[in-house]
Amino acid sequence: MKTKYIFGGVIIVVFLAIMAYLFTQTNISYVNDFSRVMKTNRTVRATGSWVKEKNYVIDKQKNLFTFYIKDAKGKVMKVVYHGTIPNNFESATSMVVTGKYKNGYFEASDILTKCPSKYQGQNKKSSS
Amino acid sequence: MIGNILLTLALISSVFAGVMYYLSYKGYENTLKPARFGFHVSAVAVILASAMLLYAIVTHQYQYEYVYNYSNNDLSLGMLMSTFYAGQQGSFMLWLLMTSIIGVILMNYTAKRGDLEPRVMMSFTLAMFFLLVMVSPFLKSPFIYLWSEPVYISIKSVNPIYLSSPLLQGQIFQNTATGENFVKLTPHLYATLKAAGIAMNDFIIHGKGLNPLLQNFWMQIHPPMLFAGFALSTVPFAFSFAALLKNDYQNWVKQSFPWTLASMMVLGLAIMLGGYWAYGVLGWGGYWGWDPVENSSLVPWLVGVALIHTMLIQKRSQKDGGVGRYAKTNIILGLLVYILVLYSTFLTRSGILGDASVHSFVDPGMTVYLLLLLFILSFLVMGIAALVWRWKYLSEISPGEDSLISRELALFTGAVALLATAIIVLVGTSAPIFAKAVDTSFYNQMNLPIAIIIGLLNGLSLLIRWKHNDNKLVIKNLTMPVLVSLIITGLLALFAGLNNLMLAILTFSSLFALYVNVEITIKILRKKPLHLGAYVAHIGMAVFLLGVVASGGFSVKKTLDLPRGQKVAALGYNFTFVGYKPIENGKKFAFEVEVTKNNSRKTLLPVMYMSDYNNSLMREPDIAEGFLKDVYVSPLGYSDNSTKSKGKEYVLKKGESVVYKGATITFVGFERSKNAIQNMQQGKPFYIGAKIKIKKDGKEYEALPKFQNTGSGGKYAPFTVKKLKLKVNLVKLNAAGSVTISLEELGKANNDGVLPDSLSVEASIKPLISFVWIGVILMVIGFLISIDRRSKEARA
Numbered sequence: 001m002k003t004k005y006i007f008g009g010v011i012i013v014v015f016l017a018i019m020a021y022l023f024t025q026t027n028i029s030y031v032n033d034f035s036r037v038m039k040t041n042r043t044v045r046a047t048g049s050w051v052k053e054k055n056y057v058i059d060k061q062k063n064l065f066t067f068y069i070k071d072a073k074g075k076v077m078k079v080v081y082h083g084t085i086p087n088n089f090e091s092a093t094s095m096v097v098t099g100k101y102k103n104g105y106f107e108a109s110d111i112l113t114k115c116p117s118k119y120q121g122q123n124k125k126s127s128s
Numbered sequence: 129m130i131g132n133i134l135l136t137l138a139l140i141s142s143v144f145a146g147v148m149y150y151l152s153y154k155g156y157e158n159t160l161k162p163a164r165f166g167f168h169v170s171a172v173a174v175i176l177a178s179a180m181l182l183y184a185i186v187t188h189q190y191q192y193e194y195v196y197n198y199s200n201n202d203l204s205l206g207m208l209m210s211t212f213y214a215g216q217q218g219s220f221m222l223w224l225l226m227t228s229i230i231g232v233i234l235m236n237y238t239a240k241r242g243d244l245e246p247r248v249m250m251s252f253t254l255a256m257f258f259l260l261v262m263v264s265p266f267l268k269s270p271f272i273y274l275w276s277e278p279v280y281i282s283i284k285s286v287n288p289i290y291l292s293s294p295l296l297q298g299q300i301f302q303n304t305a306t307g308e309n310f311v312k313l314t315p316h317l318y319a320t321l322k323a324a325g326i327a328m329n330d331f332i333i334h335g336k337g338l339n340p341l342l343q344n345f346w347m348q349i350h351p352p353m354l355f356a357g358f359a360l361s362t363v364p365f366a367f368s369f370a371a372l373l374k375n376d377y378q379n380w381v382k383q384s385f386p387w388t389l390a391s392m393m394v395l396g397l398a399i400m401l402g403g404y405w406a407y408g409v410l411g412w413g414g415y416w417g418w419d420p421v422e423n424s425s426l427v428p429w430l431v432g433v434a435l436i437h438t439m440l441i442q443k444r445s446q447k448d449g450g451v452g453r454y455a456k457t458n459i460i461l462g463l464l465v466y467i468l469v470l471y472s473t474f475l476t477r478s479g480i481l482g483d484a485s486v487h488s489f490v491d492p493g494m495t496v497y498l499l500l501l502l503f504i505l506s507f508l509v510m511g512i513a514a515l516v517w518r519w520k521y522l523s524e525i526s527p528g529e530d531s532l533i534s535r536e537l538a539l540f541t542g543a544v545a546l547l548a549t550a551i552i553v554l555v556g557t558s559a560p561i562f563a564k565a566v567d568t569s570f571y572n573q574m575n576l577p578i579a580i581i582i583g584l585l586n587g588l589s590l591l592i593r594w595k596h597n598d599n600k601l602v603i604k605n606l607t608m609p610v611l612v613s614l615i616i617t618g619l620l621a622l623f624a625g626l627n628n629l630m631l632a633i634l635t636f637s638s639l640f641a642l643y644v645n646v647e648i649t650i651k652i653l654r655k656k657p658l659h660l661g662a663y664v665a666h667i668g669m670a671v672f673l674l675g676v677v678a679s680g681g682f683s684v685k686k687t688l689d690l691p692r693g694q695k696v697a698a699l700g701y702n703f704t705f706v707g708y709k710p711i712e713n714g715k716k717f718a719f720e721v722e723v724t725k726n727n728s729r730k731t732l733l734p735v736m737y738m739s740d741y742n743n744s745l746m747r748e749p750d751i752a753e754g755f756l757k758d759v760y761v762s763p764l765g766y767s768d769n770s771t772k773s774k775g776k777e778y779v780l781k782k783g784e785s786v787v788y789k790g791a792t793i794t795f796v797g798f799e800r801s802k803n804a805i806q807n808m809q810q811g812k813p814f815y816i817g818a819k820i821k822i823k824k825d826g827k828e829y830e831a832l833p834k835f836q837n838t839g840s841g842g843k844y845a846p847f848t849v850k851k852l853k854l855k856v857n858l859v860k861l862n863a864a865g866s867v868t869i870s871l872e873e874l875g876k877a878n879n880d881g882v883l884p885d886s887l888s889v890e891a892s893i894k895p896l897i898s899f900v901w902i903g904v905i906l907m908v909i910g911f912l913i914s915i916d917r918r919s920k921e922a923r924a
Binding site for chain 1: 548551552555556559563564565566567569570573574687745764765888890
């Protein structure tokens with residue numbers, strides 16, 4: 001009876017330990033302040049909005065997609081993504097990029113575009 | 129209005145039914161019939177309200193906010209059905225509808241089984257009640273009128289005959305950014321229109337439309353299936369809770385077994401239908417992305433499947449008398465399935481996952497958030513309280529030990545492995561609550577070893593018998609399957625490039641499970657067809673895992689640029705972009721890509737279109753599905769090279785240079801055709817060219833873009849330097865003797881120097897992905913056979 005519990009207990013402890021270890025290894029924290037994104041060398045997830053004025057560039061040969069995003073404070077960051085332009089990119093209200101900042105740009109492994117699910121009809125309006 | 133009355137009626141009668149069931153459980157007489165009546169009224173009212181909502185959608189009753197927000201006149205009947213659950217209110221409505229229908233069936237089922245009904249239906253009615261509150265007119269009913277709060281309606285939605293009406297004076301506004309016009313609809317305007325005899329569904333004649341991602345066949349069956357699974361998951365909770373109430377753990381296993389099987393079959397199928405949607409429509413390139421929304425419904429499924437295995441042990445061990453083994457475990461897991469379903473709903477609906485998921489969720493507001501929280505907490509507290517109440521007794525009835533080599537222990541270990549997977553997925557998915565997230569590698573690395581264990585147990589548990597075993601016999605039975613699987617794995621490693629150790633082990637374990645299960649299936653096929661369920665489902669599982677290994681570990685993909693009419697070889701196939709054609713009345717474009725290999729030829733039609741709904745370019749992949757591999761072509765973009773250049777423009781005077789991407793570009797001077805000036809005056813053909821010298825990497829090239837006049841009109845002809853893939857466009861000849869040119873880098877040009885339009889795609893080859901779907905179908909068939917067998921047993 002006792003050996004069974006010890007055996008089971010050891011398995012659970014090992015399982016939890018491996019999970020905790022992998023969790024810390026793969027965990028990605030949200031950093032929405034780009035000046036902090038640029039300092040850290042960890043993989044982070046950053047939210048920003050696309051800088052429309054600086055157009056995006058698609059490099060088909062190298063399969064690179066480059067654009068600029070800015071955070072709430074207006075800090076602009078260059079993002080390079082190995083892949084193609086995501087669906088809804090142009091109409092996204094904000095985007096979440098996952099990756100690392102290095103060599104002067106943010107190398108994104110994933111882009112998530114957030115879209116208004118409804119028309120936002122209540123935007124600024126002036127009487128006509 | 130009638131819709132809201134129906135929902136209110138349903139709410140009130142669910143409270144009534146709940147109270148009556150409680151009183152009936154407490155032993156009050158003459159309460160059971162009123163309880164049944166209350167529940168029936170509630171269910172019928174829900175069904176009628178759902179029919180009304182569907183009718184309102186199909187007949188375009190835009191006076192309802194929900195219909196206006198999620199549909200329009202362009203949608204086909206099938207798509208209008210999807211509108212039913214496109215928004216939050218409707219999806220709760222669908223869940224409620226499924227719960228009502230299942231509730232009625234469950235009532236009939238339990239009514240025939242002694243005093244079971246009030247105990248089971250009490251908690252089930254509570255679940256009904258919470259869902260009814262969600263869609264109640266006091267909170268967020270789908271029958272709320274559009275004008276109940278001031279709202280801006282696009283002018284396109286308003287019947288044009290009323291636009292010039294004086295009633296709308298001062299109610300039309302313009303969005304200065306987009307120039308769109310809106311009518312501000314207020315309760316006041318509604319009253320004014322009503323007074324003038326204008327009906328609302330005559331005034332508003334168009335809706336906003338449906339999210340294009342939902343406009344496909346899979347979205348017509350995935351959500352109903354999912355919510356049916358959610359509704360069915362209430363049943364194990366109700367049975368567990370009922371068992372705790374009576375402190376009787378003998379019969380509930382047998383009675384709830386077919387229900388648990390059915391709920392897991394439906395939920396599992398729903399999850400994989402969602403996976404197929406992600407693969408075939410969303411263009412994820414795979415069926416599973418560890419997206420929080422997928423994960424959150426996978427967790428209750430894994431727990432439910434673990435429950436099926438431990439229930440089987442309890443049922444089997446009851447043959448020795450007593451309540452059987454793992455009674456406590458079964459009660460806990462039974463309660464947990466529904467609590468996890470609720471937790472999943474909470475995660476996906478509360479807006480917590482906002483930054484973590486592909487699915488964009490609108491923040492539902494504080495009331496819904498709190499209500500959802502209350503919903504989970506109620507069921508959690510109920511479950512825990514009942515457990516604590518009965519804990520001492522439950523601990524006493526748990527009998528002895530399993531022998532080390534017995535089917536009991538193998539099944540239990542399998543259940544533990546499933547629960548471990550559930551915990552992994554749950555932890556990863558819950559991370560966003562703590563403002564964290566995990567990389568998908570977390571799930572893959574953690575689950576791979578567990579999948580191996582599951583595969584091995586899947587085979588092993590069937591080779592050993594219940595209770596005690598003769599070790600020698602077990603080893604004898606093991607030899608063949610182990611040998612065969614090892615040989616096949618070895619062959620795959622040698623000849624098919626199975627070079628990853630962990631994946632090779634998983635392949636071995638899946639093959640082992642496959643061999644064992646197929647062998648048993650063949651053996652009992654004639655004799656006991658009713659017992660086939662488990663084996664067929666396990667064959668499905670093994671086939672599924674093989675599909676996962678092959679498609680997950682050995683898919684290859686490549687981004688291709690396909691100029692029209694040119695064969696591009698990649699990944700062992702030839703891809704040719706043939707052309708495009710408008711489909712669905714010109715709303716979408718299908719891009720024809722011919723995929724050839726040796727003598728086989730297939731035409732794929734990936735689709736791209738601009739959606740009015742979200743002003744975005746939508747892309748849909750197309751797949752050449754095959755037994756051994758899928759060829760997956762996902763469109764990325766289309767460039768029409770014949771249109772005017774969008775390259776960078778430069779103004780150059782004679783002799784001036786500019787540096788463009790490492791090339792020095794000099795405007796040397798003009799070159800005119802013979803007698804150009806004369807011909808120009810006489811209206812005869814002539815040209816004026818700009819001589820451009822390009823220096824790059826020590827080599828010199830020349831370009832001569834021209835202004836050409838055929839006599840009747842002129843046009844600029846660009847010049848392409850093929851070796852540099854550089855296109856020089858002449859934009860303007862300036863009077864001051866300078867030229868404006870634009871420079872552009874190009875893809876491959878064809879022989880004429882004319883650039884065809886091109887399609888860029890991501891092509892991928894996905895080996896054995898068909899095994900994933902075949903595995904799922906086999907699992908469903910296995911479940912069906914088991915449900916048949918277990919419901920026959922439950923009748924006895």
